[in-house]
Amino acid sequence: MGKADVTFNGRGIVEKGAMVIKLIIISCLILANGLSVESQPRKCRDRRCDRRPEGRFIPDDCRIFDTQRPIYRTSTGHCNNVMHPQWGAAGIPFQRHYRPSYQDGITTPRLEAKSGNPLPGPRTVSTKFHIYDPAVPKDLLWTVMFMQWGQFLDHDITATPVIDDGTVTCCTDSVKSGTLHADVRNGGPCFPIPIPADDAYFGPKGVTCMDFRRSTNISNDPRQQQNVITAFIDGSQVYGSSPEEQAALRSGIDGQLKVSAGNNLPEDVDAYCTKVLDSDYCFLAGDDRVNVIPSLSALHTAFLRFHNQIAFRIAETRRWSDEEIFQETRKIVVAVLQHIAYSEYLPEVLGAEGVRQYHLDDVDYHYDPSVNPGIFNSFAAAAFRYGHSTIVNSFNIDNIEIPTEDLFFRPYYVLHKLKPLVEFLVSSLAEIRDRYFVDAITNKLFLTPTQSFDLVSRTIQRGRDHGIPTYNDARQHICGLDRVESFDSRVFRNFGDKLAEIYESVDDIDLYTGGVAEESINGGIVGPTFSCIIGKQFHNLKFGDSFWYETKDHRRGFTPAQVEEIKKVLLARVLCNTIADFDSIQPFVMVPNVFPGNAPRSCSEIDDFNLDVLINPVPGHQPAEARPTRGTVHVHRPFRLNEGSRKPIGKR
Ligand code: HEM
Numbered sequence: 001m002g003k004a005d006v007t008f009n010g011r012g013i014v015e016k017g018a019m020v021i022k023l024i025i026i027s028c029l030i031l032a033n034g035l036s037v038e039s040q041p042r043k044c045r046d047r048r049c050d051r052r053p054e055g056r057f058i059p060d061d062c063r064i065f066d067t068q069r070p071i072y073r074t075s076t077g078h079c080n081n082v083m084h085p086q087w088g089a090a091g092i093p094f095q096r097h098y099r100p101s102y103q104d105g106i107t108t109p110r111l112e113a114k115s116g117n118p119l120p121g122p123r124t125v126s127t128k129f130h131i132y133d134p135a136v137p138k139d140l141l142w143t144v145m146f147m148q149w150g151q152f153l154d155h156d157i158t159a160t161p162v163i164d165d166g167t168v169t170c171c172t173d174s175v176k177s178g179t180l181h182a183d184v185r186n187g188g189p190c191f192p193i194p195i196p197a198d199d200a201y202f203g204p205k206g207v208t209c210m211d212f213r214r215s216t217n218i219s220n221d222p223r224q225q226q227n228v229i230t231a232f233i234d235g236s237q238v239y240g241s242s243p244e245e246q247a248a249l250r251s252g253i254d255g256q257l258k259v260s261a262g263n264n265l266p267e268d269v270d271a272y273c274t275k276v277l278d279s280d281y282c283f284l285a286g287d288d289r290v291n292v293i294p295s296l297s298a299l300h301t302a303f304l305r306f307h308n309q310i311a312f313r314i315a316e317t318r319r320w321s322d323e324e325i326f327q328e329t330r331k332i333v334v335a336v337l338q339h340i341a342y343s344e345y346l347p348e349v350l351g352a353e354g355v356r357q358y359h360l361d362d363v364d365y366h367y368d369p370s371v372n373p374g375i376f377n378s379f380a381a382a383a384f385r386y387g388h389s390t391i392v393n394s395f396n397i398d399n400i401e402i403p404t405e406d407l408f409f410r411p412y413y414v415l416h417k418l419k420p421l422v423e424f425l426v427s428s429l430a431e432i433r434d435r436y437f438v439d440a441i442t443n444k445l446f447l448t449p450t451q452s453f454d455l456v457s458r459t460i461q462r463g464r465d466h467g468i469p470t471y472n473d474a475r476q477h478i479c480g481l482d483r484v485e486s487f488d489s490r491v492f493r494n495f496g497d498k499l500a501e502i503y504e505s506v507d508d509i510d511l512y513t514g515g516v517a518e519e520s521i522n523g524g525i526v527g528p529t530f531s532c533i534i535g536k537q538f539h540n541l542k543f544g545d546s547f548w549y550e551t552k553d554h555r556r557g558f559t560p561a562q563v564e565e566i567k568k569v570l571l572a573r574v575l576c577n578t579i580a581d582f583d584s585i586q587p588f589v590m591v592p593n594v595f596p597g598n599a600p601r602s603c604s605e606i607d608d609f610n611l612d613v614l615i616n617p618v619p620g621h622q623p624a625e626a627r628p629t630r631g632t633v634h635v636h637r638p639f640r641l642n643e644g645s646r647k648p649i650g651k652r
Pocket residue numbers: 147148149150151154158159160161292293379380381384385386387388391455458459462
């Protein structure tokens with residue numbers, strides 16, 4: 001091969017031979033992995049587009065990562081994989097498992113059933129199929145904290161921006177009287193949700209339309225949405241997904257994050273929230289959804305304080321700069337977030353078998369640079385929203401029963417009731433994950449005196465907005481499951497006739513509706529279709545993260561002794577250290593305290609970890625004698641052993 005003679009993107013030079021070999025390898029990988037059309041390389045048009053397989057092209061901003069193997073993550077997630085610097089970074093398109101399901105194949109949302117008749121409107125699906133049934137008992141397997149961790153984790157990995165120029169009203173008079181908004185067929189922002197006149201909740205109020213704007217599209221070929229935060233589980237909800245956000249959150253002294261009075265989250269003067277007391281204020285965090293519900297803000301508060309406690313200890317024992325303390329602390333906090341997600345949360349979502357199937361509990365970790373950790377569209381717009389079904393209708397805080405709709409955007413409960421709020425989260429039961437959603441979600445989401453929303457309608461509409469495949473297409477093409485052939489299918493148990501009243505054909509069913517109604521498997525909370533989408537996603541988030549806390553890369557990772565220490569940290573420990581010295585709390589706060597080994601106890605009896613083991617002698621240099629050369633033992637909780645036989649008590 002002669003001199004390097006191939007240039008591309010005007011930025012790099014590779015040898016032709018090397019490139020050809022690379023392309024062959026990548027083609028083989030694509031075939032071997034059975035990657036679908038949309039995860040295959042596309043033409044690059046701009047910097048947002050990933051420069052994938054053309055060859056070893058390392059852009060200028062990642063060059064330093066290649067030569068010096070930096071030890072800390074970038075704030076944006078860029079350069080985690082130097083060959084694919086955009087993978088998992090903030091601001092890149094979602095991945096797709098399967099071709100999008102647009103009416104015109106390009107941008108118009110699915111409007112028609114297979115027959116050509118109009119699809120049922122999302123509000124019709126919601127009221128006929130998802131409206132709460134008070135006769136269904138609560139699930140005795142999971143606490144409200146389990147629900148809450150799910151949302152907190154979601155806000156680390158996905159955020160889809162919505163087109164909103166603030167001037168357009170989508171519910172125009174003609175839409176209110178039943179006309180389809182012109183935008184729907186021309187790719188514009190408005191895609192309002194019609195509300196039938198006989199709607200039991202909105203009908204009497206005379207509301208006939210729910211505002212809905214489509215997600216920002218960064219491509220029209222076909223239309224594609226983007227994730228504006230880092231996909232990696234890297235604490236971006238705590239630290240932000242850009243240098244500017246990170247800078248705004250840091251105090252600049254001794255690695256600390258900014259706090260407000262009472263060691264609370266700092267104030268965001270631009271954010272929206274509702275004040276109960278005049279002194280209340282909206283919170284600022286790494287993710288701007290922090291104010292949505294106080295139970296979410298409570299976890300933000302816990303991890304803010306956890307960071308500052310670790311940074312404080314480092315500053316006490318080391319003479320390091322603000323930057324060094326910040327980065328070393330962030331690395332420890334992110335490791336704890338990853339560990340809790342994979343050891344306490346995901347086994348509950350997918351069950352022990354599901355976790356094994358996707359290698360989420362492998363003890364011998366190897367980073368795989370061919371794995372793209374980017375979020376899949378069907379994960380963000382459908383599968384991981386399963387959690388909405390587990391939201392409870394009221395919170396009992398300090399012996400007062402408060403309807404959930406009265407909690408949205410109320411920082412008061414964090415500023416003044418944090419301990420009783422967290423006590424409620426760990427001691428009360430979540431709703432069952434099933435096709436039913438509480439009133440606060442289907443009728444009173446973000447209730448104000450003048451309006452409210454239905455999150456289920458919004459999610460179904462969002463799926464159509466994003467071109468998410470139908471339930472049957474997802475079963476077949478994403479998960480390799482049999483298509484459901486008729487409404488009599490066993491998959492639909494006793495509700496096939498209900499679905500038949502709404503949809504003309506089983507092939508019309510929206511992924512969210514079908515997925516959230518499935519019977520759970522493996523002792524986890526979700527059914528087979530969501531399980532596969534969620535399992536694949538968390539597999540990629542682990543094996544496609546070169547900074548994964550169990551990595552063998554000795555500069556990015558931890559020593560075996562340090563990993564052992566991380567693995568001792570329970571969410572209960574973080575809450576004990578940061579919220580209050582609870583009189584009693586169970587070790588595994590996402591599951592009820594009635595399980596063997598999970599009886600409540602004082603904080604002093606909750607497993608502790610030795611922070612000093614995690615503090616390196618020099619920033620980025622672990623104790624030399626113990627490099628991470630072997631896998632570490634996974635700590636299993638006692639009642640996981642017979643999990644297969646655990647059945648939801650009282651479940652229909
Ligand atoms: C109190 C609880 C919660 C509230 C009020 C809430 C509210 C919302 C809202 C308003 C959206 C945007 C809907 C749209 O227009 O598309 C959303 C999106 C989402 N929610 Fe929730 N949610 C809650 C809990 C959860 C839980 C427990 C989970 C998961 C276990 C979850 C996962 C998601 C996901 C994955 C998205 C898509 C995020 C994106 O990419 O933008 N949420 N939620």
